[in-house]
Amino acid sequence: MKIGFIGTGDIAEAVITGIMRADFPVQEISVSARSRHISSRLSETYDTVRVLEENQQVIDSGCDLVFLAVLPQQAKEVLEPLQFRDGQEVASLIATIPVEQIADWSGATGLITRAVPLPPVAELRAVTVLSGPSERLETLFERLGGVIVAQSLQQLNALSIATTMMGTVFGIQETVTEWMGQQGVCEPDARRFMSSLLLALAKTGVDADRTFAELRRAHSTPGGLNAQTFEVFSEEGGRDALTKALESVLSRTLAASDKN
Template identity: 45%
Template sequence: MRISFIGTGAITEAMVTGIVGSGLDVAGILVSPRNREIAARLAGRFPLVRIVKDNQQAVDAADVLFLAVRPQIAEDVIPKLKFRKGQKVVSVIAATDRPTLLGWIGEEVELTQAIPLPFVAEREGVTAIYPPNRAVAAIFAALGT
């Protein structure tokens, strides 16, 4: 499975750290260059992590795509991207409702919303997801209980 992240902040860093240490079958993790410091730290720390040149490259390569941008810039970032029909997309964007996200995405994707907290880095705690999705639930199950 290839996982991509658009937005490279504290939650992305925590999730990548947790995923790498989880035992999930991950072929690669791609992170956007948005926060160069965090992206470089992740790529330097974990051989599975690679920094993409732009957000579209992250979308194109992802089996599971995480949207992890700040709510203040989400409307500017997401509609510019071209998603695949049926693509698994997980939004960890706070305070943004499902109809708004789907409108920005503009394609029939499998959208799941999640609320991970920083302790996923240590694979502790629980992450709420909606609606239920077996593949996304398996990722978050590996990041805590």
């Protein structure tokens, strides 16, 4: 398989790094020169990766699959001049832009799928959401940590918006480590402790065939300290605030999609 990337930002780099780490059977990866410091680093690191100066050259390089990895506000300007090969498959990493709009701007006639990979695909440990079935993408991302194929636009939006929790998760750890610092724990020890704790809990969530509610109860003795922390968190509006934040992102995403 030959793969191309139009736009070479952090997520594109993570996907390419994962492909290389997984030893995925790819003959060649063509990347555009955009974000030259990243594209140059990739080509210097991997013999399979080559940098092309023009976006159209990526399409014309014989790619079976072309990833679109530009910013949403740049998408129309970048895509309208391009000419895709008849039936050439496209994977859009562009947030909020529907596949119908990608097809309209690009004129692509092949299968177009939205993909939502996360940075840990570089380490082969992140599940990627797809907007619909694609044999090529499902095979590729299964090797990079797993795949979920959304069954509706509502599901795709929900799964995509859940990825915005990354900053919040680190923010929670930041809050807890700052509190531990006030109790005299040095920052490196507090950070190491919190990271290892959440890593262990995340692994439990992945491995256990139980809901998060069941796992919460299993880790919270009635009247115990774990139960107390969650009860106070909920009573002080923590759960409601989190739900409100997710709903606000959903509203913004729907508004952006309607605008496009």
